[in-house]
Amino acid sequence: MVNFRQVLDYVMGKQLPSGAFAAEDGVTPDTLVTSQIISLLYYLDVSGQFSREIRAAICYLYGVQLPSGSWTGNTAQPETLVTAWAICALLKSGLEITSDVLQKAWIWMMNRQKDDGAFVQASSIIRSNIYVQGYVMRTLALVDFSYQTNKEKGLKWLQQVQHASGGFGLYPNTEPDAAITAYVLHGINRYPVYNQGNLGQKARLYLLGSQRPDGSWMSTYPLVNSMEATAMVLFVLRLAGVSGEPITKGFAFLNQFFDLLNWSEIPLRNMATSILAFYYGY
Numbered sequence: 515m516v517n518f519r520q521v522l523d524y525v526m527g528k529q530l531p532s533g534a535f536a537a538e539d540g541v542t543p544d545t546l547v548t549s550q551i552i553s554l555l556y557y558l559d560v561s562g563q564f565s566r567e568i569r570a571a572i573c574y575l576y577g578v579q580l581p582s583g584s585w586t587g588n589t590a591q592p593e594t595l596v597t598a599w600a601i602c603a604l605l606k607s608g609l610e611i612t613s614d615v616l617q618k619a620w621i622w623m624m625n626r627q628k629d630d631g632a633f634v635q636a637s638s639i640i641r642s643n644i645y646v647q648g649y650v651m652r653t654l655a656l657v658d659f660s661y662q663t664n665k666e667k668g669l670k671w672l673q674q675v676q677h678a679s680g681g682f683g684l685y686p687n688t689e690p691d692a693a694i695t696a697y698v699l700h701g702i703n704r705y706p707v708y709n710q711g712n713l714g715q716k717a718r719l720y721l722l723g724s725q726r727p728d729g730s731w732m733s734t735y736p737l738v739n740s741m742e743a744t745a746m747v748l749f750v751l752r753l754a755g756v757s758g759e760p761i762t763k764g765f766a767f768l769n770q771f772f773d774l775l776n777w778s779e780i781p782l783r784n785m786a787t788s789i790l791a792f793y794y795g796y
Contacts, residue, residue: 515765516772518792522558524777525551525785526567533570537588538781545578546587546596547783552603554786558793561607572607575600576615582637583618590737593636594626595646598653605656623650624664631667644682645694645735647672648701655704669708672698680716681724684735692724693733693743699750714754721747722760729763741771741780745787752794765791 529535534543535551552571555561561568579585579600587596601619609616626633632642633650647668654665676682681690682698695717702708725731725747733743748764768788771780 515795516769516788516792518558518789521772521785521789521792522554522560525782525789526564528782529567529570533567533572533574535571535782538783540778540782542588543574543578544587544783545575545585546591546599547786548574549585549596549599549603550783550786553599553606554789556606558789568607572604572609575604579615579619583620583622584637585619592639592643592646594623594633595635595643595649597623598646598650602649602653602656605653611657623653624661626650627664627668631664631669631671633668641685642671643685644672644675645684645697648682648694648698650701652701652704665705669702669705672702673708673713676713676716677720679723680718680720682717689734690720690724691733691735692721692731692747693735693738695720696731696743696746696750699754700746703750703753709754718751718754718756721751722756725760725764729760729765729767731764739784741768742784742787744768745784745791748791749787749794752791765795768792 530543532543534548536542537544537547548571552568555564555568584593584597585600586593597619601616604616611620628634633647634640635643635646651668654661675686677690679690681695683689683691684694699714699717702714708714730740731743731747732740744764744767748761751761768791
């Protein structure tokens with residue numbers, strides 16, 4: 515089995531001179547991936563070992579924040595999603611919510627919430643995206659007892675759009691998808707009433723029932739391949755204490771990518787998600 519530390523050290527060695535981490539092409543700075551890796555380092559409690567790299571990455575985020583307060587990634591990444599991840603990374607780094615950088619970002623993000631509790635994808639896109647919703651809820655959870663009304667409205671919206679099977683699609687009334695369901699579970703992990711209640715239990719049962727014979731999970735979302743989908747599902751299932759054959763089969767599938775592929779062929783985003791899965795292990 516691949517050691518998560520091996521993968522982490524490889525990822526950190528790929529930081530660009532700008533302080534950013536790259537998109538799929540290995541060259542273009544990617545704000546979403548950079549924010550995810552900063553958050554990952556704090557989650558794994560290894561931030562002290564990579565303090566120089568974190569400072570460089572945070573300086574990069576400061577430099578690419580838009581005047582509106584938001585952040586954008588590549589053209590396929592919803593602005594609200596990228597902004598939520600950037601806020602999460604900066605909060606994890608110890609930046610106060612009252613700082614100018616985060617105040618602007620926070621106001622921008624909260625202005626994206628509609629009356630029904632859903633967050634729209636961007637300033638110019640009013641459609642609500644369940645993937646985006648999950649990670650905004652995760653970011654909101656970092657401010658503890660503030661914004662309770664906004665949190666409750668957002669969580670209730672997720673309940674309303676959950677498929678009868680327990681899964682979630684990319685948009686309301688679309689077919690459920692394993693990766694999107696896993697992202698939602700990650701997003702609500704800090705809300706025990708929902709994560710341990712009916713919403714979370716149904717979602718995990720959906721994931722266990724949608725595993726493929728080869729041990730993988732698939733996604734119809736164009737940005738997510740089977741490697742990322744499988745890693746994310748394994749992470750949220752292990753986070754909930756799930757074990758047994760589905761987990762063993764899933765890790766066997768995931769290990770194949772690291773055994774058979776040149777690691778330079780694996781996007782850093784996939785690597786970062788895999789680190790979370792390997793960190794929890796079987």
